[in-house]
Amino acid sequence: MIFLRKSIFLVIVYGGLLLTAKAQLNADNSQYLLNPVSINPAMAGAEEALNVFAFYNKQWAGMDGAPSGINISADAPFFKRKVGLGLMLTHDKIGVTTDNQVFLSYAYRVYTAKGILSLGIGGGVKFSNTDYSQLVALHPDDNYYLQNEKIFALPVVSFGVNYAHPSFFVGLSIPSLVNHRYLPEKEAYEVYDQLKYANYLLHAGTELRFSNDFSIEPSVLLRYANIPDETKWQFDANALFAYRSFLWLGASYRYERSLSALLRLKVTNQLDFGYIYHHELSRLARYAAASHEVMIKYTLRFKADAISPLDY
DSSP states (O other): OEEEOHHHHHHHHHHHHHHHHHHHHHTOSOGGGTOGGGTOGGGTTTTSEEEEEEEEEESSTTSTTOOEEEEEEEEEEETTTTEEEEEEEEEEEETTEEEEEEEEEEEEEEEOSSOEEEEEEEEEEEEEEEOGGGEEESSGGGGGGGOOOOEEEEEEEEEEEEEEETTEEEEEEESOSSEEEEETTTTEEEEEOOGGGSEEEEEEEEOEESSSSEEEEEEEEEEEEOOTTSOSEEEEEEEEEEETTTEEEEEEEETTTEEEEEEEEEOSSSEEEEEEEEEEOSGGGGTOOOEEEEEEEEEEEOSSOOOOGGGO
16 A cells, blocks of 8 residues: 555656656666567568467665566567557556556568568557556545546557668667656646657667677667656667577667667577566665566467577
């Protein structure tokens, strides 16, 4: 239970709603390093196999009400590898607010002389619910604010493009073409589609091979978001060291935000395990503990490997 007075209740509730929006906008988790479909629908089916992912993330472990989430997704190629389809189910929780989302991805692939150009679109619905019953008022007048629990159904639409070459990849995506904001005075969300408030992601990487056994896979993720009074540009710098496509050790730096370590292990030809550890570098470091992400991946491969930007 969370105890509060009316003077701070609105700050916690509406601040929690804002923090949820920021967490989604800033893509605070790093699962895109293991599953790029999570930020770009054009990546659906890119690995020429049926992939099933299960992720669990816990941000700022040990902090009461800190964000956590479960993500289950699957994607595969269809129609002679010209089309990729994906399905993603997510469950995110922060404080007393819970978001559940169902999301579908469609990618159309054009084979060029030297690579593959993919165009993707995604759509779904997010169900957002704030459970005020978990809050306890310290003053009788505060009980008014602990009523009227509602579940909101919000549309989610995304777009992406990706080009995969045997030695590099580059992709651009807009994870949320339709935006929504909470209006406290109406106790409802407003949906708007102004692209100037959208979040733009540019993801690119390559592979540098030293021998048949060792390689390094550097990549970057640039973000731009037109948010008042916030940093509009952010970037991640990543490097994965691979050994025989069996073991990956990596590091990631998020500008002024966090430093992360990554482990990926291919347990069998079909089963992968991944773990990401985040160390906070922002002002939250004095209050927040580390963050963790765990992945299990199952792969059912249909035929010989083709160009796979997911390897980067």
